[in-house]
Amino acid sequence: MSPPKNEALDWLRLIRSQNVGPMTFYKLLERFGSAKAALDALPDLAKRGGAKAFVAHPKAAAEREIEALEKLGGRLVLRTDEHFPPLLSQVEDAPPLISVLGHPHLLKKRTVAVVGARNASLSGKNFARKISADLGAAGFLVASGMARGLDAAAHQGAMDSGTVAVLGGGVDVVYPRENEALYEELCQRGAILSEVELGTKPQARHFPRRNRIISGMARATIVVEASLHSGSLITARMALEQGREVCAVPGSPSDPRAAGCNKLIKDGANLTQNAQDVLDVLLPILNSPLSEPKRLDFKEKTPSQPSDAELDRARASIQEMLSPAPVTVDELVRNCQFSPAAVALVLLELELAGRLERHPGNRVSLI
Incomplete structure (x- = not known):
């Protein structure tokens, strides 16, 4: 509903x-x-x-x-x-x-991500099309980022079976412009999604957050070609942090576009030469859900509020404890004499005022 x-x-x-x-x-x-x-x-x-x-x-x-x-x-x-x-x-x-354009029912399918270099080789793009088509035929939705190169090839390969593009800008902004025909086809036959406001032009800072959506919706992230400083390696790292599988396609040591994939394999990623290699990793775990999704059934009642006196004391103390170096919220609670509710409220106040930044692992720092 x-x-x-x-x-x-x-x-x-x-x-x-x-x-x-x-x-x-x-x-x-x-x-x-x-x-x-x-x-x-x-x-x-x-x-x-x-x-x-x-x-x-x-x-x-x-x-x-x-x-x-x-x-x-x-x-x-x-x-x-x-x-x-x-x-x-x-x-x-x-x-x-x-925000979703196209066919939102596709988003319920089992999903894999296929990502890689923008300056991809011809063989890399051909491989991305082939593995995406084969994984689509095996029943998977293929997710990627609609960038030029490997992303575009992955979408093209999976168009007949189902593919979704996750954008760094608004769903109404075609980027790059050379993918306008692909964008229109995705709207008609696949899906396009974004978390940012309509009309938002993609900027460099948007892409890491875009990447965590691509890896987050996928059981496995497959990296086809990537340099050592590629954004695709950020997607792979996020997949690992999210408890998902990472697969990497090996390449020639003399090709900088293979350096990132070769390093991923050296660090323990699944060596991938075809779709069957991905299926061999995924099929044993497909019937075992990662966890029960967290339900967002919040009550209309507000939890007990800290007293104004406690909050006044907590504001000064917590701001003194904070610095530009991130610390965990649990550490703040252990090292002060205030309730977790008071600490949480003070941190919310600072964040809404633009003075606090949150980091992975429930850590916070002053801006």
Whole structure:
């Protein structure tokens, strides 16, 4: 079942609000019980964290985004929606919602990611098409990033069976322009998704977050060609952090585009020469789910609030303990005399004021 329209609007407004990322979004829902209650609390939280002014994402702007997406033939898919990619929903920092063009039912299929170099060799692109077609014939959805080179070849190979492009910009922004025909075909026969706002032009800082969606929705990430500093290696690292399989295609030691894949294999990635090598890795575990997806059934009741006196003391103490060097939230709690609820609230205030950054592993640092 799709979520009620008002709930989708509130979720969109909350995640589009300044300084609210996925982890902060979930902490706000956990604390306040609903996106609507969190939106009401945002200005006061940010002010207490040191922000001079804070305005939540306007309702009218969120309504325009939903209307524009629907005019494109797309839809908003919340993490609680049946069409949200099931493995992605198990990732700690999964996007609360995604914009989808094309066929959202494809996102429920078992998924593998095929990624690689933009400056791919002809043999590398041919390999990507072949392995994507074979994995598609075996029942898998093929995910990639619609970049030039290997990504485009992977989409082309899996078009008949099902493929999804995860974009670094808005779903209405074709990037690179040379893939415009591929984009149109994906809209008609596959799917395109993004977590960022319509009209957003892709920037370098968007791609690592895009990559964690590609790896997060896939049982395995297959790297075909990649240099030692390729973004594809970031995707592979994220896959490992998410507890997924990494497969790498070996290449000539004299080709810089093979250096990243050869290093992955040396470090323990599954050596991959064809689709069967991937199936040999995946088939034994396909009937064993990674874990039960975390349910987002938050209560409407707000948990017990720390007293104003405790919060006043906690703000000064916690800010003194923080620095640009990341520390775990658990370490903060152990080294202060305040309740976990007080620590969590002070950190939320600082984050909404733009003074705190969250890192993987439940770590935080001052900006």
